[in-house]
Amino acid sequence: MIKAIFNRLLQAVLVALLVGLLTFVMARSLPGDLAYRIAAGRYGYDLVGSAAAAKVSAELDLGQSALAALGRWFMDLVRLDLGTSLVTGAPVIDEISHHLGHTIKLSAAAILLSLLIGPPLGIFAGLRPGGVLDRGLLLVSTALRALPQFVVGLILIIVFGLMLQLLPTAGHDRGGHLILPALTLALGLAAVSNRVARDAMLSVSRSPYYTFGRTKGLSGWQVFLRHGLRNVAVPIVTYLGIQFVYLVEGVVVVETLFAWPGIGHALVHAIFGRDVPVIQGTALVMGLMFVALNALVDALCHLTDPRRAA
């Protein structure tokens, strides 16, 4: 366990280094004059002149050497200071914590929704392999996995938002706004988790201990609760970890599609505005979030499967 924690910590440091280096190279190789682009981001493209650019350049100390800038970013990072946004002038950490709240809300809703959709359906399918539900699920989940997330989102928007006019398609202030983006992410996650649950249920129900449970007179429901559920949960929890890649990547695209004011949306906007500190900060937070989620799954696996505790 201590080794696992150490490994995750190492990963976190590596993420910080990699993000820092990448975004640094990026800031230095941006096409066009950085000062002009930032001024454009601040004042709008029509109002940019050399005066505005010079002002920006002096204010942000853009003239300093490349190495100094990189060193400064890392030094600031150690002090937990992510700098200030080039466009809005607000501290990056404030902007990110605002966006992060929305992203966590969306991700949590997506994970919960996917757990409600995927594993139960998979378990039912696994109890009757080859049945109608099993085949239907295979078809649907194969199709879902062959569609990029934003296409699933588009289809949901067109069907529920535009044709049926049931749900709002963009924005974030009312409860209904959460449904479509969370469902988009959840469907993608459930498309995989139902297969994992199905295979796990199948192998558990064919195991000797499960058969013995039936032989000694337990009802189907009892034997599932006592001998099935926990054993089925182990591979599902393990798989959750792999699925987080899907979730973190999906957040970028799905938030942009639904104009959800989260971290992915912020990242794409920062890239348009060449807001380098915000890009650095956002990428860092997303990378660290990913490492933290994986660590959480490690811990969950540890708890669900007592055999690993040794």
Place this chain on the structure above:
Amino acid sequence: MTVLGYVAPRPKKWPLRRLAGLAILAALLVFALLPLVIGGPDPLKQTLRLALKGPSAADWFGYDHLGRSMYARLTAAFRLSLGLAGVAVVTAIVPGVLLGVLAAWRGGVIDRIVSTVSEAFLALPGLLLVLMLAAIVPDQPIMLYVGISLVLWVEYFRITRALARPLLASPAIEASRLLGFGPLYIIRRHLWPEIAPILLTVGAHGAATAIMAVAALGFVSVGVRPPTPELGAMMTELLPYYEEAPHALLQPIAATFLMVLALQLIAGKDKP
């Protein structure tokens, strides 16, 4: 168990699913490359009086909102996606496999350094990496391709390293070494046959990932810029016309779906 039994190759399995995937992929390739052979309309040429014209007997695919031939744009977008994915997978395989063999062979410091670097790449969600690289040099498909390769090589490295380690310690390779065969012979004769079949599976998965990533970036307008035909960007452009011209929006969606489906069928099982 005889010595012969020990090295006997596994029977090759080509299940129906994989054949179906290959057939779809081959059909898509023919469709995409056909205009290069027999010629066709220019994907960038606008004819506004044809804007949003639906499919007809003469033009099966109709026209988009600027009156550009959907057939020409679709085939060009196919070539871009499949080409990018193919090149990215191949360039990821070469360093991935070489570094994997190197790490398993030499072990020690080299192994630790390469493994640590791969860990760092693994700890960053792939799309994020591609997104950042695409932001460095916008409007250049080459950056997309570099980004995707950087994400994909880790998988080949890890698999090759894991496979090569026990193999290198096996009696067969020990015998080869004692007989004085060099590293190249050992790689070709012992390692490659074990690694090659798995490369097909992982490669197909990687290509599917690449196609989805390119489309996703095009969709959020970070990847390839218009007017270059690209599946994700086409969807963004055509979304406002979903009611007047559903055929136009459905085509890039169906195209992406078929490509990814074909590759997933070829790959078969989930990632190892």
